[in-house]
Amino acid sequence: MKDLTVQPSIGFELPEVFQGKHLIAGEWVSEGDTFDRISPSHGVVVSRSAKGDEAMTERAIAAARETFDSGAWSRISGKERAAALLKVADLIEANVDRIAVQESLESGKPISQARGEVGGAADLWRYAASLARTTHGDSHNTLGEDMLGVVVKDPIGVVSIITPWNFPFWILSQKLPFALAAGCTVVVKPSEMTPSSTVMMGELLVEAGLPAGVCNIVLGYGQPVGSVMSTHKDVDMVTFTGSTAVGKLITEASAGTLKKVALELGGKNPQVIFPDADLDNATDAVTFGVYFNVGQCCNSSSRIIVHEDIAEDFVARVVALSRKVKFGDPMDPETQVGAIVTAEHNAKIDGYVQKAVQAGARVEIGGATLAVDGLGEQFYQPTVVSGVTADMAIAREEVFGPVLTVLTFRTLDEAIALTNDSDYGLSAGVWSDDIHTCLEFARRADAGTVWTNTWMDGYPELAFGGMKQSGQGREIGRYGFEEFLEVKSLVMRVGRDSRAPWVNSGD
Template sequence: MTSQRTAFVEPRREDARFTQKRRYQMLIDGKSVEAEGGETITRESPAYADLVVSEIPRATKGDAERAILAARRAFDTGPWPRMSGSERSRILARIGEAIYEHREELAVIECLEVGKTIRQARGEMGASAEFWRYAAGHAQGLTGETHNSLGDNAIGLMLREPVGVVGIITPWNFPLLIGSERVPWALGAGCTVVVKPSEFTSGSTIRMAELARDCGLPDGVFNVITGYGDPVGQLLAEHPATDFLSFTGSFRVGQIVGGLAASNIKRVGLELGGKGPQIIFADSDLEAASDAVARSIFGVGGQACIAGSRLIVEAPARDEMLERLVKIADKVVIGDPLDENVHVGSLIHRPHLEKVESYVNAGRKAGARLVTGGERLSNVGNYYAPTIFDAVDTDMSIARDEIFGPVLATFAFETPEQAVALANDTQYGLSAGIWSRDITKAMRTIRQVRAGRTWINSAGGGAPEMGIGGFKQSGIGREMGHYGFDEYSTFKNVFMGLNPVNTPWVE
């Protein structure tokens, strides 16, 4: 049933951009290959019912091991870790340009597989290219340390070296963007990688690796395996030939893969769930704040770990803020993601749509007030209306759990201390936002909020120069900026005696 309040554009299947199913191969040791067992996984677009848009190999444990060993050989004996930073930088820059040149192709792939709008996908492809350009520019200038104050007879060095073979497991919501937050930094540090994208959205990652190969990246440096977490992703965590595991996904799966990696004393980087607070003080620019809040939670259907899913608003501004948000929700156009006028596409698949519905029903049953939304929008695809709850208690599931859907829970506060307490009342600490015209108050507040990626008078902004990562159960490690190169580096202590003393230890 279509909402009377939300504009909906029925998905159309006649678009020439998806008349042909895309058939992909994995990339192992520089070669495009099928799974050794010959099995495949088909992907139906979440936006267009029963329309198969891609087919990928269903990798076996043997396929995953071949990719890992190819990356191991490329690291141990290949040219990539031994190249100068200048040489690596030039290749990474070419890859960034190739991604930008193919941004429309890559955007269409993600539009069809993920269900996000073509406009959203285009923006992500441009940002991904910029990430590669940044990493390329800084790969040439990576440094260690010297210690020249150890006396006349000694000098100390801290040598930066690549950590080795990196396994990277990416989620279904931003496959190329999240891959581009990690892969160029790992490659720039001199590592080799094996990437395992989600089985739902593998196409853009495969194309990215193919473009990298075409740009001159040596064989075995960038491998992509496709299939299910068990056995493929699991082996990346368990295999003794991988030195580092980067995982982006749910807290539950992060616990599992982190435990598997720990059994081999393997370093891990984890970006897990979020339940982002957005604190709105009454002195804020409420027009700008409401637009940013709506974009954060309703854009891509709320399927972002940094989505601002908790609205914590100062009591005098509560009614006006809700009124503004409802008006925006009424104007949001949902539906066919290939339509240039659509703001929000489809949720990822039917089980996830049902999960979002179950949380909304639980919120109603618990006594929260449904302000707007709370319904499916079509029997075709997996579309859900922007949904806002008020009168939410902190012990409700809609207040505590990461729903990963377009569902906003609203709370009121009287003092800055109450706002901070509400913001920190979660197991997560991935993102947070503060809105106020009083920059002193905003800075004092943001310093008390336990989250790794935060904004003042903004929502979702960032730059490749700035590191990202989580606090608490939102994960460990940092990506991007110079922190990203540190993540994929290890440091060797070299103490040099300049004038060895010939006095024997034992006479």
């Protein structure tokens, strides 16, 4: 550990404990029990939130249903909806620091990354606003002289939005503005580990003048809040981001009402490195891909597949760069990797590494918890594990931490086979100066996103989502927007009825 770059505590002055409330029909509500969030980096309570129950969740759903049916949001013009979303985007940018500090304290992520997440989310709201004004259907004027067909797109209705702890503000902004742009009303449940930035979002929505009942927030746990949101008959759609295991439970729970379900789940994302690649850029991208957000990222490039001719050299490059990555106090703007979200998850990460070693893998760097002066041991060292075989759990399952596994290949076909030998299909990357190699890989890889000679670049215009057990449906972009719309066909007779009557009414 003496070779690592560790950032000790900077003695950040913590803000007052944030008091989180539910938002129901435009009113802030705090009734009954509460729950605390202890900062993974600082070990003290940083938020105290109202604890929702079944009755509170039903109140929120009823408010969303009543508001949707009233047309106060669902039937106003796209121009009006867009104007409200643009106000929210401006308010997000005016409140970046306040939201980012709270998110960093609750999640353990570096403050610089939290600021980027919150500030960048404003662009998602502005893009969604553009979609609110430009959505359209189709017309069919070739059905005969007395017929006109029109296909319209209506808001799907009441949407339950359930978000995770790793990017609570960003992932909310991948869902909420697009649902609102479509004309839906919503009930939101953030993770109980990072609830506060969602409450802060609610404050911005109220300030922006969003009508009461359009967005309702219920704080609490999956049982009972998430369960009611997934099964209630007045909910038309559930959109969830989180683990594959929970996604399957939501699908099962929602089956009784046949509501629409959109899922963004786990990943075991590879970067494939060919010998002709720009190895300096690839090394930097791999290092970023595995350590960004403490590796607690569905898009983390947690496995690399390296051509055997360059494997030893490439691993050495990644290890050398890993030693320079700044791990430690999340509140230090220089820190690049912060704390693990819970002690239990820290132990789970270490368990994967230790089992791999027992199975014959080698730890090139890291492989243990990391103590940070003044902050404790809820950190994990930057870890690179080589000598991994495709059957090991560390190569197949989502570790969700700063742990990189290394596999090797000889041919393009073998690299693609290793890429696709996974239950997941969220994202993949390829590094090569040969455009033919990149194109063939991109076409054959089972992944919702394929990056070539880059990693984790994203834009509001481009859809995001996975194949196989990485989920169903898409987020952001026009495809993500259309998840919140229902297609309706209008068949209209516009001239005299020239058909012969089906029933002859004469003698």
